[in-house]
Amino acid sequence: xxxxxxxxxxxxxxxxxxxxxxxxxxxxxxxxxxxxxxxxxxxxxxxxxxxxxxxxxxxxxxxxxxxxxxxxxxxxxxxxxxxxxxxxxxxxxxxxxxxxxxxxxxxxxxxxxxxxxxxxxxxxxxxxxxxxxxxxxxxxxxxxxxxxxxxxxxxxxxxxxxxxxxxxxxxxxxxxxxxxxxxxxxxxxxxxxxxxxxxxxxxxxxxxxxxxxxxxxxxxxxxxxxxxxxxxxxxxxxxxxxxxxxxxxxxxxxxxxxxxxx
Ligand SMILES: NC(=O)c1ccc[n+]([C@@H]2O[C@H](COP(=O)([O-])OP(=O)(O)OC[C@H]3O[C@@H](n4cnc5c(N)ncnc54)[C@H](O)[C@@H]3O)[C@@H](O)[C@H]2O)c1
Numbered sequence: 711x712x713x714x715x716x717x718x719x720x721x722x723x724x725x726x727x728x729x730x731x732x733x734x735x736x737x738x739x740x741x742x743x744x745x746x747x748x749x750x751x752x753x754x755x756x757x758x759x760x761x762x763x764x765x766x767x768x769x770x771x772x773x774x775x776x777x778x779x780x781x782x783x784x785x786x787x788x789x790x791x792x793x794x795x796x797x798x799x800x801x802x803x804x805x806x807x808x809x810x811x812x813x814x815x816x817x818x819x820x821x822x823x824x825x826x827x828x829x830x831x832x833x834x835x836x837x838x839x840x841x842x843x844x845x846x847x848x849x850x851x852x853x854x855x856x857x858x859x860x861x862x863x864x865x866x867x868x869x870x871x872x873x874x875x876x877x878x879x880x881x882x883x884x885x886x887x888x889x890x891x892x893x894x895x896x897x898x899x900x901x902x903x904x905x906x907x908x909x910x911x912x913x914x915x916x917x918x919x920x921x922x923x924x925x926x927x928x929x930x931x932x933x934x935x936x937x938x939x940x941x942x943x944x945x946x947x948x949x950x951x952x953x954x955x956x957x958x959x960x961x962x963x964x965x966x967x968x969x970x971x972x
Contacts, residue, residue: 719952721746724798724851726791728840729808730775731758733911734859736765737940738805738947743771745948750794751775753808781808781836784843791843800851803951804844806837806858811913812876819872826875833879838886845899853898857950860884860903860962862969870927871917880905884962891960900959902950907966909938933968 725742729735730751736758739751743766751773753759759777766773776793779786795801810832813825820826837858848854863873864880883903890901908928910920918924920937929935946965949955964970 717744718746719948719954720803723747723802723951724794724800725749725803725805725951726794726801726840726844727751727805727807728781728790728836729753729806730762730773731755731777732762733807733913734906734909734940734943735805735807736762737944738807738857739773739775740766740769740771741941741944741948742803742805742951743773744769745952747803747951748798749773750798752779752781752790753777754780781806781840782831784839787839787843791840791847795847795850801844801847802851802854804840804848804854804856805947805951806840806856808840809833809836809859809913811916812873812879814871814873814876814917816872817874820874829875830879830882833876834882834886837883841886841890841901845894848894848899849897853894853900855951855955856887856890856894856899856901857947858883858887858901858903860887860905862905862907862964862966864905865970870924871919887962888960895959900950900955902955902959903962904943904946904950905962905964905966905970906943907932907938907964907969909940909943911940931969931972932966933972936967938965938967 725747727739730739731753756777759775812829861880
């Protein structure tokens with residue numbers, strides 16, 4: 711167990727963060743670097759990757775972001791994990807924050823090829839593939855921590871948006887993470903989910919969640935009375951990535967302003 715100084719809770723850790731170019735992944739990558747980790751992110755979007763590198767430099771830290779890499783493509787996921795392991799000799803943490811903004815439609819109206827299938831690929835394959843690629847490297851490093859993202863929508867439907875594919879995808883992430891915890895235990899690989907409530911990110915902005923009636927309906931459901939920030943979520947990820955959570959696996963952590971309590 712490391713003995714981190716205040717502000718250095720991830721000292722000595724090598725962390726992969728998918729989707730580091732924006733939103734929650736960017737928030738995790740920046741905070742992890744501030745907490746002493748060596749962070750190598752990836753993103754499908756080259757410009758977004760460059761923005762995160764710049765933001766880290768502005769904060770006086772360093773975040774590498776490999777791009778373009780598509781975590782729904784097995785060879786890209788493999789290249790990502792293998793190249794980090796080759797360069798740094800270990801992988802301690804994998805945060806899978808890369809995901810598409812889900813297609814929204816009611817069950818009756820959802821197109822199978824254009825909406826359902828891409829949502830499941832972009833929410834479930836995008837988790838499984840980097841996990842599979844990083845797994846032997848985590849084991850070879852003596853164990854490590856996987857942090858996946860489910861959602862409050864793994865637990866409840868939405869009266870505002872048509873979320874049938876999204877609810878299915880996020881429930882799948884919960885289930886697969888529990889299984890990872892069981893399979894990883896003997897190798898010291900821990901796996902947990904964070905279930906964020908509504909966080910202001912490019913994904914939720916593009917869905918129109920922060921405007922008009924949708925915004926009012928969402929705020930009315932949040933006991934703490936505001937939407938979340940990527941940093942609100944990243945603090946939980948710091949805990950799960952650190953040795954502070956050494957005996958925590960197979961868990962789900964709602965970080966949602968109290969939505970699931972209501
Ligand atoms: N924002 C929320 O309110 C919220 C709520 C619950 C759960 N979540 C979950 O948190 C995670 C992050 O969400 P976000 O809101 O930050 O999303 P976002 O769209 O703002 O950012 C996602 C990042 O991932 C990248 N990405 C997308 N597909 C990729 C791929 N195939 N390979 C590599 N990179 C890829 C994007 O380019 C982007 O930079 C997702 O799993 C999301 O479902 C978010």
